[in-house]
Amino acid sequence: MRQPMCSFKTSSPGRHGLLPLLWLVASAAAQTPQLNPGPVATEFDIRDAAQFRKIVAPDARLERLATGMKFTEGPVWVPRDGGFLVFSDIPSDELKRWTRADGLNTFRKPSRNANGNTVDRQGRLISCEHTGRRVVRLEPDGSLITLVDRFEGKRFNSPNDVAVHPDGSLWFTDPDYGLRGEPSDYGARFVFRFDPASRALSVVATDFDKPNGICFAPNGRKLYVADSGKPRHIRVFDVKKGGAVSGGAVFCQIDKGVPDGIRCDAKGRVFSSAGDGVHIFAPDGRLIGKILVPETPANLCFGEADGKTLFITARTSLYAIRLLTRGPR
Numbered sequence: 251m252r253q254p255m256c257s258f259k260t261s262s263p264g265r266h267g268l269l270p271l272l273w274l275v276a277s278a279a280a281q282t283p284q285l286n287p288g289p290v291a292t293e294f295d296i297r298d299a300a301q302f303r304k305i306v307a308p309d310a311r312l313e314r315l316a317t318g319m320k321f322t323e324g325p326v327w328v329p330r331d332g333g334f335l336v337f338s339d340i341p342s343d344e345l346k347r348w349t350r351a352d353g354l355n356t357f358r359k360p361s362r363n364a365n366g367n368t369v370d371r372q373g374r375l376i377s378c379e380h381t382g383r384r385v386v387r388l389e390p391d392g393s394l395i396t397l398v399d400r401f402e403g404k405r406f407n408s409p410n411d412v413a414v415h416p417d418g419s420l421w422f423t424d425p426d427y428g429l430r431g432e433p434s435d436y437g438a439r440f441v442f443r444f445d446p447a448s449r450a451l452s453v454v455a456t457d458f459d460k461p462n463g464i465c466f467a468p469n470g471r472k473l474y475v476a477d478s479g480k481p482r483h484i485r486v487f488d489v490k491k492g493g494a495v496s497g498g499a500v501f502c503q504i505d506k507g508v509p510d511g512i513r514c515d516a517k518g519r520v521f522s523s524a525g526d527g528v529h530i531f532a533p534d535g536r537l538i539g540k541i542l543v544p545e546t547p548a549n550l551c552f553g554e555a556d557g558k559t560l561f562i563t564a565r566t567s568l569y570a571i572r573l574l575t576r577g578p579r
């Protein structure tokens with residue numbers, strides 16, 4: 251996300267001097283759009299029909315599962331206990347839990363403004379905390395432990411999103427959105443790899459403006475990292491055994507808004523949040539099409555028992571659409 255602590259757009263009140271109060275009323279209305287859960291208008295922007303129809307059925311419908319939140323991010327499907335979705339409402343300092351049976355509940359509060367979430371190979375929830383400035387793990391006994399919070403003795407900026415490699419290492423991005431103008435302790439915005447087994451932290455990339463969403467190809471041999479700063483693109487790296495990376499070419503450019511959260515499906519296609527919805531890219535970087543979403547998505551994930559539901563966190567709401575494809579196992 252671009253402005254984690256600001257959940258609504260501000261606009262100029264205009265130069266002809268309408269009372270500031272009117273603007274405040276308008277702004278307040280903009281903060282609380284009149285949305286209801288349920289089916290919403292489903293629109294697609296299809297660029298390659300043959301490929302798109304392998305992913306999205308013609309009768310697929312976008313559904314708003316829940317709304318009324320402030321800025322939703324970081325969805326992850328947790329496969330234990332029958333399966334449930336966890337996601338962040340960053341300004342509300344809360345992790346939410348959702349299931350079809352139970353609807354929406356609080357999972358953890360305070361969350362220290364947690365942003366991106368994932369599960370490790372043991373099914374434990376891993377979260378990036380903005381104000382905690384650390385990456386944490388939820389243990390089976392319910393305790394929360396700090397995995398890593400410093401680089402060369404200096405605090406991280408505000409870890410944003412995290413992905414688990416098949417070797418068990420955690421790869422995460424550290425832009426400065428959560429610093430809200432405060433200087434970075436280490437003076438940069440890196441992508442990191444952390445090995446929970448050895449506790450070794452290494453730098454993956456140093457040349458991003460705002461490294462943000464992060465995911466692996468299903469076999470773990472490619473790493474994708476979104477840059478939601480000036481470049482507004484996704485880059486791809488080759489990953490070697492032991493965690494060394496090479497490459498880093500631009501994989502795709504986002505043509506509306508910025509790329510934030512990204513995920514690969516089981517076929518290695520890349521799904522990216524963007525200004526107008528979810529953009530779907532072929533493994534060679536070609537845009538296959540878009541699932542348009544009424545609010546601007548910040549992140550997405552695959553979930554439910556068959557992995558074929560795409561959950562989308564978009565500003566005040568949680569959306570979902572059933573797909574023909576599925577997330578990696």
Ligand code: MG
Nearest residue numbers: 251462510511
């Ligand atoms: Mg993000």
